[in-house]
Amino acid sequence: MVHADATAGRQDRTPRTVGARSLAAMLPDPAQARPAYRHLAHAIGELILDGRLALHVRLPAERELATALGTSRTTVTALYDLLRENGYAHSRQGSGTWTALPRGRAAKGVSRLLRPEDPAIDLARAAAALPGEILSDTLAEIAPQAAGHAGTLGYHPYGLPELRAALADRFTARGLATTPEQILVTSGAQHGLSLVLSLLSRPGDRAMAENPSYPNALEALRRAGLRTVSVPVHDGTGWDIEIVESTLRRSVPRLAYLIPDFHNPTGCVMPPDDRSRVLRAAHGSGTWLIVDETLAELALDAAAPVPFAAHGTPETTAEVVTTGSMSKTHWAGLRIGWLRAPARLVTELAAQRVATDMGGSVVDQLLALSLLTRADDLLPAHLDRLRAGRAALADALRVHAPQWSWRTPPGGLSLWVDLGAPVSSALAERALAHGVRIEGGGYFGADPGLFENRLRIPFTLPPDTLTEAVQRLATAQADALAPAPPSLRSHWIA
Numbered sequence: 001m002v003h004a005d006a007t008a009g010r011q012d013r014t015p016r017t018v019g020a021r022s023l024a025a026m027l028p029d030p031a032q033a034r035p036a037y038r039h040l041a042h043a044i045g046e047l048i049l050d051g052r053l054a055l056h057v058r059l060p061a062e063r064e065l066a067t068a069l070g071t072s073r074t075t076v077t078a079l080y081d082l083l084r085e086n087g088y089a090h091s092r093q094g095s096g097t098w099t100a101l102p103r104g105r106a107a108k109g110v111s112r113l114l115r116p117e118d119p120a121i122d123l124a125r126a127a128a129a130l131p132g133e134i135l136s137d138t139l140a141e142i143a144p145q146a147a148g149h150a151g152t153l154g155y156h157p158y159g160l161p162e163l164r165a166a167l168a169d170r171f172t173a174r175g176l177a178t179t180p181e182q183i184l185v186t187s188g189a190q191h192g193l194s195l196v197l198s199l200l201s202r203p204g205d206r207a208m209a210e211n212p213s214y215p216n217a218l219e220a221l222r223r224a225g226l227r228t229v230s231v232p233v234h235d236g237t238g239w240d241i242e243i244v245e246s247t248l249r250r251s252v253p254r255l256a257y258l259i260p261d262f263h264n265p266t267g268c269v270m271p272p273d274d275r276s277r278v279l280r281a282a283h284g285s286g287t288w289l290i291v292d293e294t295l296a297e298l299a300l301d302a303a304a305p306v307p308f309a310a311h312g313t314p315e316t317t318a319e320v321v322t323t324g325s326m327s328k329t330h331w332a333g334l335r336i337g338w339l340r341a342p343a344r345l346v347t348e349l350a351a352q353r354v355a356t357d358m359g360g361s362v363v364d365q366l367l368a369l370s371l372l373t374r375a376d377d378l379l380p381a382h383l384d385r386l387r388a389g390r391a392a393l394a395d396a397l398r399v400h401a402p403q404w405s406w407r408t409p410p411g412g413l414s415l416w417v418d419l420g421a422p423v424s425s426a427l428a429e430r431a432l433a434h435g436v437r438i439e440g441g442g443y444f445g446a447d448p449g450l451f452e453n454r455l456r457i458p459f460t461l462p463p464d465t466l467t468e469a470v471q472r473l474a475t476a477q478a479d480a481l482a483p484a485p486p487s488l489r490s491h492w493i494a
Contacts, residue, residue, distance in 0.1 A: 130331035159185020267409020392463030
């Protein structure tokens with residue numbers, strides 16, 4: 001059953017202030033570089049561009065931040081002056097200093113999805129291309145169907161009925177009985193997550209998230225004003241379910257975001273018994289579970305897991321929302337995703353949606369429907385390409401970076417590589433000069449300052465390209481051992 005306040009209108013957000021201690025925890029030690037105020041200003045600019053420090057948030061008073069950082073107020077005054085000069089902050093008479101986006105700069109949430117202007121090998125976006133002949137043949141196939149819709153208005157807030165039915169059938173075939181009324185077609189899984197956050201949460205609510213996790217989902221939680229409580233996921237052991245249960249019991253989060261299938265970025269798969277325990281614990285705490293199954297069908301060494309909600313009872317799965325997408329299994333350019341939820345919640349989400357988006361493209365949904373009905377024929381070839389890429393990436397790492405370590409995931413799209421030292425951000429900066437675009441492991445952290453020893457390296461590119469990319473990373477590695485020069489390059493993650 002939907003919580004009584006799930007449908008309550010979004011309340012106006014009161015002005016938000018970042019605490020001095022919270023901000024200090026995200027910033028480097030002022031004593032590590034001189035002049036300290038420039039070092040700190042660069043770090044705050046990066047946090048703003050990356051979305052880890054939201055826009056239009058009031059910064060701490062100078063004296064408070066100086067105390068939290070263990071530096072002088074003069075340093076913080078110079079820091080704020082430089083932020084204002086560079087457009088990352090502005091002041092209001094009598095109301096403090098507020099974060100801002102400089103003119104001409106795009107937030108990384110936007111820029112990281114744009115086509116790179118440089119010719120670098122792109123290892124920041126874990127998604128595969130769709131073979132051109134499949135796309136052209138499918139477009140030709142759906143042309144008559146699209147023409148048949150031309151005489152209609154084309155608005156489908158719930159999604160094209162035929163596509164909703166096909167998605168419901170696919171859930172049922174995977175082991176979770178589903179009706180079309182439980183399906184909402186969205187513009188990708190991220191769109192579905194944003195709709196759910198908008199309806200089911202309010203600023204200040206707690207949200208449980210894995211650490212590490214998918215950066216764009218973490219950013220969505222932050223932008224919704226939620227207070228995240230993190231639970232660790234280790235690439236060797238996966239989830240500590242006792243910690244998950246304890247967090248649900250003690251923190252009583254409003255919702256929890258999980259990636260149980262070939263977890264992004266660790267590649268772990270949550271065991272069936274643990275899934276049942278999480279469902280029972282979430283039901284006990286009244287927590288909505290948002291289960292991201294975007295990678296669920298990318299099983300490379302074993303059978304694909306059955307849907308998460310199939311491990312519970314009707315009672316324990318009444319507050320579970322499952323999101324999915326064709327971005328990882330077919331092509332991100334389709335922008336077709338979905339969510340499965342109780343039928344009543346789907347109705348409320350559709351009502352929420354029409355305020356900004358009255359429905360997806362009919363042509364895209366017809367294209368997705370055609371590809372989905374042939375998924376059992378198309379997916380094996382896609383998985384074979386991923387296996388070849390994974391093998392080539394692993395071979396190249398053994399040859400060119402033998403000091404790095406990783407665990408081979410049973411599915412998914414990437415390796416979570418341990419560099420053996422906290423140099424991933426520096427390596428990412430240096431790698432671009434060597435023609436490789438990648439992001440440091442810190443972008444996957446729910447909490448600041450973690451995973452500087454990690455890189456997520458996708459194996460979605462052709463084997464020869466992956467081998468060349470690793471050779472370039474190995475060449476850049478020695479440079480990365482020294483601090484990288486300050487940079488405000490655009491960051492890219494998908």
